[in-house]
Amino acid sequence: DARVTQTPRHKVTEMGQEVTMRCQPILGHNTVFWYRQTMMQGLELLAYFRNRAPLDDSGMPKDRFSAEMPDATLATLKIQPSEPRDSAVYFCASGLGGIGEKLFFGSGTQLSVL
Amino acid sequence: AQSVAQPEDQVNVAEGNPLTVKCTYSVSGNPYLFWYVQYPNRGLQFLLKYITGDNLVKGSYGFEAEFNKSQTSFHLKKPSALVSDSALYFCAVRVGGTDKLIFGTGTRLQVFP
Numbered sequence: 001d002a003r004v005t006q007t008p009r010h011k012v013t014e015m016g017q018e019v020t021m022r023c024q025p026i027l028g029h030n031t032v033f034w035y036r037q038t039m040m041q042g043l044e045l046l047a048y049f050r051n052r053a054p055l056d057d058s059g060m061p062k063d064r065f066s067a068e069m070p071d072a073t074l075a076t077l078k079i080q081p082s083e084p085r086d087s088a089v090y091f092c093a094s095g096l097g098g099i100g101e102k103l104f105f106g107s108g109t110q111l112s113v114l
Numbered sequence: 115a116q117s118v119a120q121p122e123d124q125v126n127v128a129e130g131n132p133l134t135v136k137c138t139y140s141v142s143g144n145p146y147l148f149w150y151v152q153y154p155n156r157g158l159q160f161l162l163k164y165i166t167g168d169n170l171v172k173g174s175y176g177f178e179a180e181f182n183k184s185q186t187s188f189h190l191k192k193p194s195a196l197v198s199d200s201a202l203y204f205c206a207v208r209v210g211g212t213d214k215l216i217f218g219t220g221t222r223l224q225v226f227p
Contacts, residue, residue, distance in 0.1 A: 004157070031213045033213075033215070035217075042217065042218070042219040042220060043204065043217040043220070045214060045215070045216065048213060048214060050213060055212070055213070056212070056214060091157055091158070093157070093158075095213070097213055098213075099146050099165065099208055100146065100163065100165045101213075102148065102160040102163065103158075103160065103215060104160075105150075105157030105158045105159070106157050107155070107156055107157050108156075108157055
């Protein structure tokens with residue numbers, strides 16, 4: 001079965017370090033989303049892409065977060081420098097685009113910033 | 115602005131009983147509504163959607179949802195709950211004119227044997 005692959009599954013780092021999370025969307029999908037899940041805030045949309053172009057990153061702290069799609073098979077989310085409040089599960093999702101299309105989620109990256 | 119609300123943090127139900135997980139929405143224009151389920155340590159999985167047409171939508175694992183325009187609700191239902199249905203359930207709405215999907219806060223469903 002086709003699936004969204006995220007790496008790493010778990011990441012523990014110290015405050016101030018750079019963190020890079022990677023996502024391989026399902027082949028043929030043209031939309032990619034980054035969500036962050038915490039107990040307090042629930043699921044927050046950080047950024048999304050259509051055809052590799054960033055369409056909306058208004059949910060992302062611009063001073064430390066960046067999201068890119070170097071090619072159609074890879075999306076990255078970087079945090080530099082990381083802070084303890086960034087500790088969360090980060091999900092990538094992909095889809096075919098369109099109002100009726102469902103999203104396929106990866107298993108997430110569990111990030112702990114000490 | 116488009117949003118969804120899930121008024122219950124947790125729903126408890128005995129196995130074999132019917133279950134309902136509530137969701138209300140606020141949108142300008144036509145609502146495009148979704149339900150997703152999240153099992154422990156996993157990503158979200160699509161259950162069902164309402165785009166247009168019949169108000170009763172059937173989805174995966176025996177779940178269904180009823181769209182009610184007058185009450186702006188999209189409640190998730192199942193006639194007979196299973197212990198394996200225990201999970202976190204999210205209602206979501208597509209922001210008009212975009213691909214963005216905004217999720218509710220989630221409802222934890224606990225089905226007891």
